[in-house]
Amino acid sequence: MAERVVRLPDVGEGIAEAELVEWQVKVGDLVREDTVLGAVMTDKATVEIPSPAEGRVVWLAGKVGDVLAIGSDFVRLDVDGKSEASSATTAPATQTANAPSIQKAAPVASVVPSPSSAPKHIAPSLQPAATPPRREGERPLAAPAVRLRAREAGIDLRQLRGSGPAGRITHDDLDLYLAGGTTVTQHQAKTAVTDIKIVGLRRKIAEKMSVANARIPHITYVEEVDVTALEDLRAKLNEQKRADRPKLTLLPFLMRAIVRAVAAQPELNAHFDDEAGVIHQHAAVHMGIATQTGPGLVVPVVRHTEARDLFDCAAEMIRVTETARSGTATRDELTGSTITITSLGALGGLATTPIINHPEVAIVGVNRIAIRPHWDGAAFVPRKMMNLSSSFDHRVIDGFDAAQFVQRIKTQLETPAMIFIDA
DSSP, rough: OOEEEEEEESTTTOOOOOOEEESOOOTEEOOOOOOEEEEEETTTTEEEEOSSSSSEEEEEEEOOTOOOTTTEEEEEEESSGGGGTOOOOOOEEEEHHHOOOOOOOOSSSSOOOOOOSSSSOOGGGOTTTTTOOOOOOOOOOOHHHHHHHHHHHHGGGGGBBOSSSOOEEEEEEEHHHHTTTOOOOHHHOOOHHHHHHHHHHHHHHHHHHHHHHHOOOOOOEEEEEEEEHHHHHHHHHHHSSSSOOOOOHHHHHHHHHHHHHHHGGGGGSSSETTTEEEEEESOOOEEOEEESSSSSSEEEEEETGOOHHHHHHHHHHHHHHHHHTTTTTOTTGOOOOEEEEEEEEGGSSOOOOOOTTTSSSSEEEEEEEEEEEOOOOOSSSEEEEEEEEEETTTSSHHHHHHHHHHHHHHHHHHHHGGGSSOO
């Protein structure tokens, strides 16, 4: 037998290190060639590392959450053959963006029952509070005969407060409970603490949100929009849609409205390099769509929205968000957005304060649609209303410009025919 070292391969141009987010094997496992050994993450893309040979795992590089250097030892295998392969790296890695990371929460410490100071001879009915309630997760103390009797009577011993030594549940406690006594602990103080290490995508999200919140002075502007006409148009288009066209939601209309708005205000479709003091205005509108996935929030990108019509925007948005949720999105599909839309759908609330997707300078937030009374000049009439909650980088976007941008979007959504007219 010989030892073969599987090194962490280059998982992307310019990447010097990667975070370990998942082990698929453990020491002692037999693996075949191309068996996935584990997964690492860089910049929201998860990369699976396959085994280059058949062998037995004898060493693993670390634990979930560790950051490993590219080219460092990842796994060591006992393999048949000579030792010439001892320094080989793995075959090219397989990238699967946003694969769920494995996290196991362990209790901080074991729980020890509190001793009771009540004498044995005192009747249970006279000492309902002889011992403090058991701590959360603690197994009740009881003799096998007591457990059998409780099981036959359908009694959950975790709900009883024991009167015996160290809180032990006795036959007297069962008798009192069956007679309608007060040994049941209806409300227990919960004292358990669980430590959950922040790893993988959740750590990437935390890091990026911290950077955005710390470095960008946000200004959030909330505006009410009457989407009654837009919703009527959307319903009619969905009724008449062809088989080759996707179902329309509100977001493709918003995407097209943003394209027209940034054409008038290109400074909103930009990245701000605050270290260099340079604003990069983009002609291409690469629309980020904030998407909730199992591991956390990611932002797949609809590229060149300015060159797509309404149905093309809808189809591409569906495609990239589905790849993000399934964990198959590529790095290119998850990077490069120039302005972002965030929406919580039916959970959208009345207003939000979205955090900008750094280094962008604007994000448009969609809140839920609700029927509200609206004064038309003569009477109150029911209208479908929605709030837009949009945040801007106040270092480079003034409040007036932010308001003007949102008003441009509002005008198009309230008069949806304008979305289809080339100015």
